[in-house]
Amino acid sequence: MTGAGAPVAALCAVATGLRLRGAGGRLSATLVPGGIDQLGGRSEVIVGRIGGPPGRRLEIESVQTYGRRLAIKFRGIDDPNAAEALVGLDLLLPEDGLAALPEGSFYVHELVGMRARTRDGRDLGTVRRVDDTGAAAPLLVVAPRPDAPEAEELLVPAAQSICVAIDRDTRTITVDPPEGLLENA
Secondary structure, three states, X not given: OOOXXXXXXXXXXXXXXXXXXXXXXXXXXXXXXXXXXXXXXXXEEEEEOOOOOOOEEEEEEEEXXXXXXXXXXXXOOOOHHHHHOOOOOEEEEEHHHOOOOXXXXXXXXXXXXOEEEEOXXXXXXXXXXXXXXXXXOOEEEXXXXXXXXXXXXXXXXXXXXXXXXXXXXXXXXXXXXXXXXXXXX
């Protein structure tokens, strides 16, 4: 029950970049990096942007997943003209309603904002975003520390062999960088 003063669950993107997919109002989108299909068994989703104006809650008529892509049809969106208004938006769900991940797995939205540090405690900066390059592991884009404004963003592969520990409580990622990764840091 949601009433006045009730906390509103934070939203996170589960698929991004809605695009037209043929006739009949069908759309396609890309699952977030490292994401899993969160839409199976759901009857509705919020279409919008994180940090943007309030999204639009739409009823799912059908959804199919093909690897990292999905095709979706919303009830009442029956032609390309109606679907055009949704192009470029994302599929959002409340964080507290996401499917549980296996032990040691993390959602992208959990990693953004975490501090990246080396094993010896050297502060590398804050994870600004996670980029999916199609490689085996997505890249953590680490913004430089405020006291090092001349430094460039670091691109750290989110592989278990490099990101050796992720701590939700302290919001830190411990990095064991391979030779050359931190040359410009």
